[in-house]
Amino acid sequence: MSTPTPMITRLSTLSPPSNSRTWQTAPHPTQPIVATACSDRSVRIYSLTSFTLLHAITGGHKRSVRSCSWKPHTQGQNVLATGSFDSSAGIWRKDDGDRLEHEVSREIGDEESEDAEEYQFSCILDGHESEIKSLTWSPSGQYLATCSRDKSVWIWEELEDDNFETVAVLQEHDGDVKCVAWHPEEDLLVSSSYDDTVRFYREDQDDWVQVAVVEGHGMTVWWVEFEGGKADKHDFRAQREGLQDTQLQHIEALERSGPRLATCSDDCTVRIWRRKPREGANTQNSGMPSIIRSAAIDEDWYQEAILPRAHDRAIYSVSWSRTTGLLVSAGSDGKIVVYKERWRSQESNGTTNGAAMEGVEGADGAAATEETETSPTEWVVVAEIFSAHDVFEINHVTWAKRADKGKRWDGEEVVISTGDEGEVRVWTLDEAVSRL
Numbered sequence: 001m002s003t004p005t006p007m008i009t010r011l012s013t014l015s016p017p018s019n020s021r022t023w024q025t026a027p028h029p030t031q032p033i034v035a036t037a038c039s040d041r042s043v044r045i046y047s048l049t050s051f052t053l054l055h056a057i058t059g060g061h062k063r064s065v066r067s068c069s070w071k072p073h074t075q076g077q078n079v080l081a082t083g084s085f086d087s088s089a090g091i092w093r094k095d096d097g098d099r100l101e102h103e104v105s106r107e108i109g110d111e112e113s114e115d116a117e118e119y120q121f122s123c124i125l126d127g128h129e130s131e132i133k134s135l136t137w138s139p140s141g142q143y144l145a146t147c148s149r150d151k152s153v154w155i156w157e158e159l160e161d162d163n164f165e166t167v168a169v170l171q172e173h174d175g176d177v178k179c180v181a182w183h184p185e186e187d188l189l190v191s192s193s194y195d196d197t198v199r200f201y202r203e204d205q206d207d208w209v210q211v212a213v214v215e216g217h218g219m220t221v222w223w224v225e226f227e228g229g230k231a232d233k234h235d236f237r238a239q240r241e242g243l244q245d246t247q248l249q250h251i252e253a254l255e256r257s258g259p260r261l262a263t264c265s266d267d268c269t270v271r272i273w274r275r276k277p278r279e280g281a282n283t284q285n286s287g288m289p290s291i292i293r294s295a296a297i298d299e300d301w302y303q304e305a306i307l308p309r310a311h312d313r314a315i316y317s318v319s320w321s322r323t324t325g326l327l328v329s330a331g332s333d334g335k336i337v338v339y340k341e342r343w344r345s346q347e348s349n350g351t352t353n354g355a356a357m358e359g360v361e362g363a364d365g366a367a368a369t370e371e372t373e374t375s376p377t378e379w380v381v382v383a384e385i386f387s388a389h390d391v392f393e394i395n396h397v398t399w400a401k402r403a404d405k406g407k408r409w410d411g412e413e414v415v416i417s418t419g420d421e422g423e424v425r426v427w428t429l430d431e432a433v434s435r436l
Contacts, residue, residue, distance in 0.1 A: 015051060022422050023418065033045055037083075044056055059121060062086040066083050079092070128152065145180040173197070184228060226259045228321075308381050317394070336394065342377065388427075
């Protein structure tokens with residue numbers, strides 16, 4: 001019997017790799033480039049067309065760069081935020097960021113200075129008392145959120161270039177805050193922590209307040225990420241002809257709830273959370289003054305699913321494809337796992353949510369089965385690869401648009417993994433998986 005072709009195949013390793021641990025890789029929102037946060041106090045910018053190094057950003061931080069995030073909707077420049085173990089966040093700018101990096105080449109005799117082509121350290125944001133673990137821009141680019149080992153979450157607002165104001169310092173967590181993420185359609189911020197909880201915040205009467213907290217993970221929650229705002233043609237919700245009434249009702253309920261949240265943890269589980277919509281309420285920002293909506297600002301988020309258990313050690317990162325709805329996870333065991341949501345009526349050999357939950361307990365010791373047992377959908381593992389970074393842990397995994405010459409179809413995505421050995425690896429999925 002012939003050996004089956006792997007469902008996940010390594011396409012390339014970004015070159016040259018870092019000579020120290022790499023923590024996170026952030027794809028640019030519109031350009032075929034990625035930024036990688038490194039332990040050698042640098043950020044490395046790579047091309048996704050040639051898989052080679054374009055820039056090495058150094059000189060801004062005194063310790064490891066732990067996280068990085070591209071500011072969206074910038075015109076004429078690239079703006080990158082970096083978070084470091086030195087307790088500071090840095091802002092970097094590079095002119096002509098709207099030009100495709102892989103098409104920019106300097107001709108002989110060009111008098112443009114070399115400095116103009118490099119990322120310039122613009123300003124530093126101080127305030128945290130310990131290591132910054134994660135940072136991210138809001139979808140509008142108005143706010144930058146940072147979180148730290150000091151148990152706090154900070155929200156910064158850019159008033160103008162290089163002029164930032166601290167608009168909130170949130171201290172709801174009882175432990176090291178590992179990750180922050182913004183809702184893709186609203187100014188709703190989420191954080192996860194060593195205290196095993198996930199917390200939600202939004203602005204109310206010119207003050208940012210906690211509006212929800214979810215518990216279920218039994219150990220540290222390392223990463224949180226929202227799904228995309230709109231169903232894609234490959235999403236299970238897109239094709240509605242021939243669906244049963246219960247399936248159509250489920251789609252309508254998801255649309256009222258808005259984007260769901262994926263989380264991963266030291267407890268070796270990936271979980272999906274969903275907002276319970278208020279009856280007759282619009283979950284989108286209404287534009288009304290905050291004083292009017294302050295009486296009902298609290299939200300109710302509940303656990304919708306626990307994904308099939310595919311990891312046997314801590315899961316550090318999970319990423320939700322905005323194109324296909326697929327989820328990918330990676331962590332301490334060196335595995336990369338891809339999951340897909342499907343209607344329960346479909347036939348497959350995959351593991352269902354119910355099977356995945358056997359023996360899994362929440363923080364209160366109770367088996368977490370209530371929501372997932374009644375859901376008309378289930379999550380299954382559709383691809384996985386062991387030892388993706390040889391013997392090293394994978395600190396981060398994310399989806400990105402494929403941009404090299406070998407792209408097989410419009411909208412094809414790759415998986416990018418970032419490892420302890422300093423390498424950033426690019427992976428492709430079989431077409432049968434991507435187009436399920």
